[in-house]
Amino acid sequence: MASTPLDALEIIDVYGPHRSYPSGARLDTGVEPDRLVKTHCCFCGQQCGIQLKVKDEKVIGFEPWADAPFSKGMLCPKGVRRYLQGSHPDRLLTALKRDPTAPGGFAPMGYEEAIARVAAEIDRIQKEHGPDAFAVLTGASLTTEKAYLMGKFARVCLKTANIDYNGRLCMVSAAAGNKKAFGVDRAANPWSDIPKTDLVWVSGANIAECAPITTNYIWQARENGAKIIVVDPRLTPIARTCDLFLPVKPGRDVALFNGVLHLMIEHDWLDHDFIRDRTNGFEKTAEHVREWTPRRTAEVTGVAERAIRQAAEMWGTAGSSFLLHARGIEHHSHGVQNVLGAINLVLASGRIGREGCGYATITGQANGQGGREHGQKCDQLPGGRDISDPEHRAFVAKVWDVDPDSLPGPGVDAYEIFREVDRGRIKGLLSICFNPKISLPDSDFIARMLDKLDFYVAIDFFLNETARHADVVLPGSLQEEDEGIVTQVEGRIIKINKVVDSPGDARQDWKIIQDVAAALGRPRGFTFQEPREILDELRRASAGGTADYSGVTYEKVERQGGVFWPCPSDDHPGTPRLFEEGSWNPIAKGAGPFYFLDGRAKFHAAEYTPPAEDVDAEFPLMLTTGRVVSQFLSGTQTRRIGPLVDQYPEPRVELHPRLAAELGVADGDWTVVESRRGTCTLRAMVVTTIRPDTVFVPYHWAGPKSINRLTISAQDPISRIPEYKVCAVRVARAPAPPDYEGRLEPQQ
Ligand code: SF4
Structure with missing residues (x-):
């Protein structure tokens, strides 16, 4: 059993989060x-x-x-x-084992003993229940070398199909939509194209708080005369400086995109040459959006018809444009359809693959891009290859020097791993840099599933809330204690440099994984001496794939100030503008700029469906969730940094003054937010910057303050991303302060 050894307060007392x-x-x-x-x-x-x-x-x-x-x-x-x-008092300096008699519920153990225990438990579970009974959950903050190694470790050493990563909660709808439309998944343009554009369209991206530096690029565009359109249920900071704001109802973005395309067709604001020569599927999509009249679009989206017409004219008549989107349109049970709807606007305008004409999703996590390209996603092998494709399997198996038939097939996604625990098919779990108890939806279910595991080992540098359920914790490394590459938002590969050594018994994560492989008696393929050697193998494994890193070296990355993939050879400089005429393309091979055999991009009839859980008389409000600028993801790191906690100490419920008046709630009042899955009592924050039918709560906090106890586990059928951005709730003034007031510090 992997239940927490002690009450949360007793664990917090020893392991934090404390503020530094x-x-x-x-x-x-x-x-x-x-x-x-x-x-x-x-x-x-x-x-x-x-x-x-x-x-x-x-x-x-x-x-x-x-x-x-x-x-x-x-x-x-x-x-x-x-x-x-760095040097934080909560830092894990030794391996730990669960021990209810020890302070904080965990006792230090020797590193070698811990590795031996982990290997013995993996071996036992896999012998008793089969290889797939042991699952691996990884993180998109890992360097690309580590992400690659985790995928190889799962498939070659553990032979389990069940590996997935926390990018599943982040960029997978964009990735799936981009692959369907373009055949490849990466920002189409470098950010240097943003200041050169006439019009920036931002959908579902709280840029100032979640991608702060991008604000500067957009403001440069504005200084150069560009107009800005922002679509969001909240008047986010970037929206406060835009030319046109469309306050869309959560979960209705694809309807808005369809409505704008309808008007582009009606007014002939189309690039006919581009559509004819560079795309497929326009006619079917045009037929599909015929029903999306401005009136119907306004009814569904909650955006005024006049504003929809204005947006369509601004987009339709722009000379150049850059469309950006993020989790606001992607975190939905129809997130891929939202993305395809956005891409349809770009393709109809023909404004992509040229200077000042661009499109991109804004990746969230440090290595959100590189982390999803090289094999820690349940259906993918290195180089963006498909684990179900026999040729792709054979290629990677040859690099790994294993029989292709020995590689497992596709596994299940990160959320489904926990459903498999519920069904009794997954018995053991290894996690690294992932805190699913905070970051997955309907998180009380996740906590119960952690309790149900036979054995759970967590690798991390702090004892995060999920790791409190672990049998063994292995002390991993901070980013500055290792070197490697990551691929940032533009698709630019950059170099992380080692700054200091890991303290105490903490180890670089790739060494820990190799130690487990050795203890299992399967060291073959896991004897790298440094990250550079892992990169060398990754380069070979990615060669010829869509995400081709074969020409990427640390030296080239440092020399050039980054390398945009694909970079297929030592003498190739990389590819800043992905779909520019003449750019390297291993699929189309000169037939056209997009990554299909005929080189053409694909329009898709983007289907609108309502959110999985719409409002009703019982739960009449929409809850949407997101981030604040001073916190990051599940807060494992940022809730331990005092000045960041002080900046925004605890989650608050944002609600409009009109709604607050209806509910009798004043700013600062304790307020109960309740969904069909759970309840949170948080202080109200009355703001005019949100739709009156919607409330917003940031998700970085734990336990009774965790809003993901309320969110719904409905997932997109293609990308398997959860629907974080909309579910039905009711809100009321709390009769009394919550139990945690006075017992927990703000960050706990
Ligand atoms: S979190 Fe770090 S990488 Fe992201 S904008 Fe802030 S400083 Fe830059």
Whole structure:
């Protein structure tokens, strides 16, 4: 059993989250560092350049990296405080085993003993229940080398089909939509095209808080005369500076895209040459959007008909444009349809693959892009290859020197892994850099499934809320304790540099995985001595795939200020603009810019379906969730950084003054938010920047403050992304403060 050994408060007392503040050398700006190391921020997909200050082999602060190619010295509040997680009092310095008699419920254990125990449990479970009974959950913050190794470890060492990653909660709808429309999944253009465009369209992206540096690119475009359209249920900071704001109802984006395409066709705001020469499927899509009249679009989306017409005219008549979207349209049970609807607008305009004419999803996690390309996704092999394709399997098996038939087939997605636990088919779990108890929807179910596991081992550098259920915890490494590549939001591969060694018994994650392989008696293929060797194998395994990294070296990445994939050979500079005429394309081979045999992109009839759980008399409001600028994902790191906690200490329920008045709720009141799955009592934040039929709560917190106890586990049938962005709730003024008030600190 993997239930928590003690009450949460007793675990928190020892393992946190506690807050770290600057002190000692970190507070004294006069301390001269021993060295400055150029690397990148550990948090979001913007991957800003930063220089970490090192004194006595500890990270004590930072300096901006003024000429970093993407971020040019800029950092958001998270970036400037990231150094405070080094030498943190909560840092795991030894392996741990569950022990209800030990302080905090866990007792230190020797590293070798821990590895032996993990190997013995994996062996036992797989012998008793088969290879697929042991699952692996990984993270998109891992370097690409580690992500690649995790995929290989699952398929070659454990021979389990069941590996998936937390990018499943992030970019998979965009990835699936891009593959269906373009045959490849990557930002089509570098961000340097944004300031060169006439019109920026932003759908479902709270850019200032979730991708802060992109704000600068959009504002440069505005300075150059561009217009900005923002579509969002909330008047987010970027929306407050736009020319046209469309306050769409959560879950209705595809209807809006269809309505705009309807008007583009009606007014002949189309690039006929591009549609004829570069695409397939326009006629069927045009027929499909015929029913999306402005009136019907307005009824479904909640956006005024006049605003829809204005958006269509601005988009339809623009000379150049850049469309950006993010989780706001992707976190839906029809997230892929939303993405396809957005892409239809781009294809109808013909504005892609040229300077100032672009399209992209904004990746969320540090290595959201690279982490999904090289084999930790349940259906994918390195190079963006398909695990169900015999040729792809044979190619990768040859690089790995194994029989193709020995490779498992596709596994199940991250959420389905827990349903398989419920069905009794998965008995054991290894997780790394993933905190599903906070980040998966309907999270009380996840907690019950963690309790049901026979054996659970977590690799992490802090004891996150999920790891509290573990039998064994292995102490992993912080980003600055290892080197490797990640692929940031534009598709640009950058280099993470090692700054300091891991403390105590903590190890670089790839070493831990190789130690488990050795303890299982299966070291073959897991004897790398350094990340560079893993990259060398990854380069060979990706060669010829859509995500071709075969020409990527650390030296080239450093020399060029990053390399955009595909980069198919040592003398290839990389591909900043993916669909530019003449760009390297291993599928079309000159037939056209897109990654299909005929080189043409595909229109799709993007289907509108209502959210999986719409409002009704019992639950009359829509709940939507997201991030705040000072926190990141499940908060494992950022809830331990004092100044970031102080900036936005606890989750609050955003609601419109009109709704607040109806409910008799004032700003700051304790408020109960309830769905069919759970209840949260949080303070109200009355704001005019949200639709009156919608409430918003950020999701970074744990336990009684975790809004994912309320969200729904409905998933997109193609991408398997959960529907975080809309479910039905009711809200009321709380009769009394919650039990946790006064017992838990804000971050706990
Ligand atoms: S969190 Fe993102 S935007 Fe902020 S500094 Fe880090 S990489 Fe840059």
